[in-house]
Amino acid sequence: MNDMIFTAIVIAVKILVVLAVTLGLGAYLTWYERKFAGHLQARRGPTVVGPFGLLQPLADGLKLMTKAPILPKGIDTKLYYMAIMMALVPAIMLFAVVPFGPSFKIMGHEVKPIVANLNIAILYVFAMGSMAAYGTLFAGWASNSKYAFIGSLRKAALIVSYEVVLGFAALSVILLAGSMNVFDIVDSQIKSGIWYIVYQPISFVLFLFCLLAESGRVPFDIQEAEAELVTGYNVEYGGMKFGIFPLAEWYLNVLALCAIATVLYFGGWSGPHIFGPFSGFIWFLVKTFGLLFFVLWVHWTLPRYQAKDVVEFAWKYLLPISIVNLVATAFFVYFKG
Amino acid sequence: MPWASKDTLERIKHSFRQINIDIQPHFVCINVEDTKDITNILKHLKDVEDFRYFIDFHVIDFPKEKDRFLGQYILVNPYTFERLAVKVWFKNNKLPTAKEIFAGAKWAEREAYDMFGVEFEGHEDVKRMFMWEDYKYFPLRKDFPLGGIPEQKLPSLTEVLEGNTMPPSHDYDIMHTYVPTIKEIEKTEKSRITKRGQLVLNWGPLHPGTHGTMWFLFDLEGEHIIQTDVILGQLHRGMEKIAENIHYFQFLPYTDRMDYLSAVCNELSYVQAVEKLANIEVPLKARYIRTMFAELQRINSHLLWLGTGALDLGALTVFLYAFREREKIMDIIEGNAGFRLTSAFLRIGGVHYDLAKGTLEVAKYFVKDFYSKLKEYHGLLTRNRIWLKRTKDVGVITQEDVYQYGLTGPVARGSGVAYDMRKIDPYAAYDLVDFDIPVGDIGDVYDRYLVRMEEMYQSARIVEQCIEALEKMPENEPYVNKKHPAVIPPKEDVFNDLEDMVKSFRIVVHGENMPKGEVYSSGENPRGELGFYIYSIGKSSPYRLRIRSCSFYNLSVFPKVIEKHTISDAVALLGSIDPVVGETDR
Numbered sequence: 001m002n003d004m005i006f007t008a009i010v011i012a013v014k015i016l017v018v019l020a021v022t023l024g025l026g027a028y029l030t031w032y033e034r035k036f037a038g039h040l041q042a043r044r045g046p047t048v049v050g051p052f053g054l055l056q057p058l059a060d061g062l063k064l065m066t067k068a069p070i071l072p073k074g075i076d077t078k079l080y081y082m083a084i085m086m087a088l089v090p091a092i093m094l095f096a097v098v099p100f101g102p103s104f105k106i107m108g109h110e111v112k113p114i115v116a117n118l119n120i121a122i123l124y125v126f127a128m129g130s131m132a133a134y135g136t137l138f139a140g141w142a143s144n145s146k147y148a149f150i151g152s153l154r155k156a157a158l159i160v161s162y163e164v165v166l167g168f169a170a171l172s173v174i175l176l177a178g179s180m181n182v183f184d185i186v187d188s189q190i191k192s193g194i195w196y197i198v199y200q201p202i203s204f205v206l207f208l209f210c211l212l213a214e215s216g217r218v219p220f221d222i223q224e225a226e227a228e229l230v231t232g233y234n235v236e237y238g239g240m241k242f243g244i245f246p247l248a249e250w251y252l253n254v255l256a257l258c259a260i261a262t263v264l265y266f267g268g269w270s271g272p273h274i275f276g277p278f279s280g281f282i283w284f285l286v287k288t289f290g291l292l293f294f295v296l297w298v299h300w301t302l303p304r305y306q307a308k309d310v311v312e313f314a315w316k317y318l319l320p321i322s323i324v325n326l327v328a329t330a331f332f333v334y335f336k337g
Numbered sequence: 338m339p340w341a342s343k344d345t346l347e348r349i350k351h352s353f354r355q356i357n358i359d360i361q362p363h364f365v366c367i368n369v370e371d372t373k374d375i376t377n378i379l380k381h382l383k384d385v386e387d388f389r390y391f392i393d394f395h396v397i398d399f400p401k402e403k404d405r406f407l408g409q410y411i412l413v414n415p416y417t418f419e420r421l422a423v424k425v426w427f428k429n430n431k432l433p434t435a436k437e438i439f440a441g442a443k444w445a446e447r448e449a450y451d452m453f454g455v456e457f458e459g460h461e462d463v464k465r466m467f468m469w470e471d472y473k474y475f476p477l478r479k480d481f482p483l484g485g486i487p488e489q490k491l492p493s494l495t496e497v498l499e500g501n502t503m504p505p506s507h508d509y510d511i512m513h514t515y516v517p518t519i520k521e522i523e524k525t526e527k528s529r530i531t532k533r534g535q536l537v538l539n540w541g542p543l544h545p546g547t548h549g550t551m552w553f554l555f556d557l558e559g560e561h562i563i564q565t566d567v568i569l570g571q572l573h574r575g576m577e578k579i580a581e582n583i584h585y586f587q588f589l590p591y592t593d594r595m596d597y598l599s600a601v602c603n604e605l606s607y608v609q610a611v612e613k614l615a616n617i618e619v620p621l622k623a624r625y626i627r628t629m630f631a632e633l634q635r636i637n638s639h640l641l642w643l644g645t646g647a648l649d650l651g652a653l654t655v656f657l658y659a660f661r662e663r664e665k666i667m668d669i670i671e672g673n674a675g676f677r678l679t680s681a682f683l684r685i686g687g688v689h690y691d692l693a694k695g696t697l698e699v700a701k702y703f704v705k706d707f708y709s710k711l712k713e714y715h716g717l718l719t720r721n722r723i724w725l726k727r728t729k730d731v732g733v734i735t736q737e738d739v740y741q742y743g744l745t746g747p748v749a750r751g752s753g754v755a756y757d758m759r760k761i762d763p764y765a766a767y768d769l770v771d772f773d774i775p776v777g778d779i780g781d782v783y784d785r786y787l788v789r790m791e792e793m794y795q796s797a798r799i800v801e802q803c804i805e806a807l808e809k810m811p812e813n814e815p816y817v818n819k820k821h822p823a824v825i826p827p828k829e830d831v832f833n834d835l836e837d838m839v840k841s842f843r844i845v846v847h848g849e850n851m852p853k854g855e856v857y858s859s860g861e862n863p864r865g866e867l868g869f870y871i872y873s874i875g876k877s878s879p880y881r882l883r884i885r886s887c888s889f890y891n892l893s894v895f896p897k898v899i900e901k902h903t904i905s906d907a908v909a910l911l912g913s914i915d916p917v918v919g920e921t922d923r
Contacts, residue, residue: 042658146536146539147538227545227648227649227651227908229904301652305726
């Protein structure tokens with residue numbers, strides 16, 4: 001009985017912590033990105049609101065929330081609102097299978113810093129990643145706007161092609177680890193002492209491409225290409241209704257996928273114990289943010305592809321490469337392991 | 338000398354008896370007597386005499402003459418760079434169309450119809466170019482008043498509440514010129530395109546990709562565009578009409594507002610046309626200053642193109658890098674002219690102010706720094722694979738297109754046509770400086786990108802040479818030729834010298850009558866050949882001033898090239914054509 005209450009409390013706390021951290025981080029990532037972009041572009045980024053502009057996300061949020069709600073004519077109201085939820089929920093749900101650090105003990109109980117320690121965690125990531133596409137699709141369809149419609153169609157084409165590549169890329173890591181559980185994957189990397197990026201550099205690059213594509217970052221941000229489609233699928237949304245979309249897609253999605261990539265290729269929380277008891281957590285965050293840094297860097301430097309090129313790229317180049325990589329890994333595992 | 342030589346004219350005269358040749362100092366034209374011959378003559382000029390480069394077509398209105406409207410073609414031989422004007426009278430308001438011979442004439446004829454109500458045989462369903470369908474008037478006709486015809490009541494609140502008061506409660510009239518209704522705008526939209534594909538996408542008039550109030554209609558089949566039309570005129574201000582009603586010197590600030598990204602270049606084109614008409618010598622110092630500022634303006638304009646062009650293709654950072662340098666040029670221009678954008682820096686006969694103290698030093702530092710900045714831009718884009726994928730073999734404009742549509746500037750040079758007014762007909766101090774003209778090969782977006790990048794480099798070179806020359810000049814060298822009767826003396830003289838004050842007063846109030854005659858003169862703008870045709874009848878304002886807009890003709894090729902391409906290509910192509918709406922619409 002005691003055990004059950006303890007477990008329930010732990011899970012509730014975990015959910016609260018993850019929700020608070022991810023949503024807070026999501027908001028502060030906007031500050032991070034703006035600051036980063038500013039310095040990249042010989043500007044200074046936000047400086048006015050608070051020290052170093054640190055209160056800027058709050059000001060942005062306040063502004064978005066106090067905007068007059070405007071509903072365009074001829075929309076499908078139910079879908080219109082559902083799209084917002086469909087975009088936000090899967091993005092947050094992704095964090096359910098992110099292990100933030102090694103397991104530790106509280107009052108004799110072992111606690112794993114993960115909301116749901118699933119044995120099919122990676123499969124779950126794919127599922128949620130695909131679910132996120134519905135948000136875009138619904139938004140595009142419900143808005144009754146041609147720009148939004150074209151944007152959402154592009155996103156659909158993109159998700160369909162990159163999900164496949166993502167699957168094959170991650171599958172080779174799963175083959176090496178022999179498990180879909182994130183803890184097992186990290187443990188096997190720690191045990192062998194070699195991160196999987198050493199064995200699977202190709203698969204990592206493919207994963208990175210998919211990460212950029214799924215989260216709508218440059219060079220694959222075809223669904224919201226400003227110069228072509230104004231902002232694409234979310235053009236008819238205003239106020240916080242609009243704010244949710246970039247938050248979910250550009251920040252939460254990217255952050256979650258970066259965390260997953262850290263688990264798959266960079267040994268999760270493994271690293272030298274130089275930060276005391278929180279060493280594992282800090283290493284995990286450092287690696288995740290390192291990847292995020294790379295994503296932002298790419299976003300603010302490169303031009304974007306055309307819609308047809310993006311899809312062509314996935315089917316013609318990435319998919320065959322990923323399959324070859326998978327087969328090679330399979331042989332490797334069969335004969336060596 | 339860019340006008341047709343005696344030999345050429347002799348040959349043409351030999352082939353066609355029914356023409357008169359009219360040679361003026363800055364204008365050479367053949368008058369075609371019989372309207373029926375015009376098609377044959379144009380064909381002959383194009384095929385036999387190689388005048389295949391279509392530059393302009395415009396109309397002049399003579400209400401008192403028997404045939405009223407005079408049409409005029411301006412053609413160029415792209416091999417010898419001879420220029421020739423062909424004049425022909427409309428018969429019963431009609432002229433055979435030239436759109437089969439020169440594709441660029443299609444838009445020019447639409448404009449002529451829009452502004453003069455003239456018709457073209459063989460171009461039957463001619464559409465309005467700038468005004469909306471169902472608009473009743475033809476604004477450039479001489480009998481159309483400058484202020485328009487007031488016919489619509491737009492009363493103020495006071496008038497609604499209290500009736501007409503005397504004196505009026507405000508200083509505008511109750512009656513206004515006609516304003517199009519939504520219905521008429523919709524009709525205009527419908528008349529342009531008949532839907533064949535899956536959906537018609539309205540791209541503009543307010544859209545981040547069009548860089549202005551251009552209105553594209555894309556008929557889409559999936560992502561592919563199967564037909565396009567452009568609705569222009571949202572920024573139409575009737576520049577040509579305005580010019581006919583004000584003094585020559587008064588029109589100068591209006592030119593700033595055409596291609597607002599290259600104000601000094603516009604001014605230079607206009608000012609030299611007037612100078613040619615009035616035969617004004619310009620002091621050497623003014624010529625160097627003009628060249629220097631025109632080239633700075635060119636860099637400025639190209640930087641904006643680079644920034645926005647890259648932004649369109651998703652490269653967000655290049656935009657701010659380009660604007661960083663642009664700000665420095667703006668600073669130099671502002672310090673000298675007093676304005677950043679619409680500078681109004683040049684004057685007929687010279688420049689408005691002497692160089693501000695320290696300008697040369699600042700410009701020197703800027704140019705020195707600019708070479709390394711150019712390398713930075715190249716590093717960001719030139720060999721970037723995504724950039725190559727987006728620009729290579731996209732929007733290919735052939736040489737034939739260039740001649741047919743009258744494309745000029747980097748668009749023409751990107752396709753391998755080395756047509757640059759700075760070399761062909763050097764004006765200002767371009768004959769005294771050393772520079773090269775880059776030309777492209779295939780004529781795709783990438784070639785135009787490279788041409789413009791190289792042009793920036795060459796402009797920086799020119800600026801360097803101008804600085805060198807200006808540094809050697811003594812400080813009190815004149816910068817305005819104030820001895821000429823048509824030139825307003827510089828302000829500092831006006832305040833200190835009675836004679837100059839009287840002269841300034843006389844010109845400003847009454848204007849100075851210019852000699853009779855015609856002039857077509859053009860300058861190389863960042864976007865192409867900006868030409869001014871002036872028909873003077875000896876008054877202080879032109880009888881007809883035609884602005885040969887480079888953006889307008891450059892844009893006219895867009896619907897043809899974009900067919901069967903995607904929307905993403907449309908963005909890339911439009912960015913590389915780089916039209917400015919202030920100039921397409923005038």
